[in-house]
Amino acid sequence: MEITKNSIIGDILDAYPETAEYFFEIGMHCLGCPASRGETVEQACAVHGTDADALVEKLKQAVK
Numbered sequence: 363m364e365i366t367k368n369s370i371i372g373d374i375l376d377a378y379p380e381t382a383e384y385f386f387e388i389g390m391h392c393l394g395c396p397a398s399r400g401e402t403v404e405q406a407c408a409v410h411g412t413d414a415d416a417l418v419e420k421l422k423q424a425v426k
Contacts, residue, residue, distance in 0.1 A: 367418055403417060
């Protein structure tokens with residue numbers, strides 16, 4: 363699975379559960395809520411005031 367800003371958070375977590383810590387780091391503590399299951403990385407970062415490109419890079423590095 364390629365991780366991009368358009369990736370759904372729930373899909374990322376299903377494929378790579380170890381990435382949860384990176385979402386927690388930026389204040390996304392609602393990973394189990396229904397919204398996160400259908401929200402893109404870009405949408406979530408906009409809500410949480412975080413740089414989506416930076417998070418995507420962290421996630422990509424974590425799953426290498």
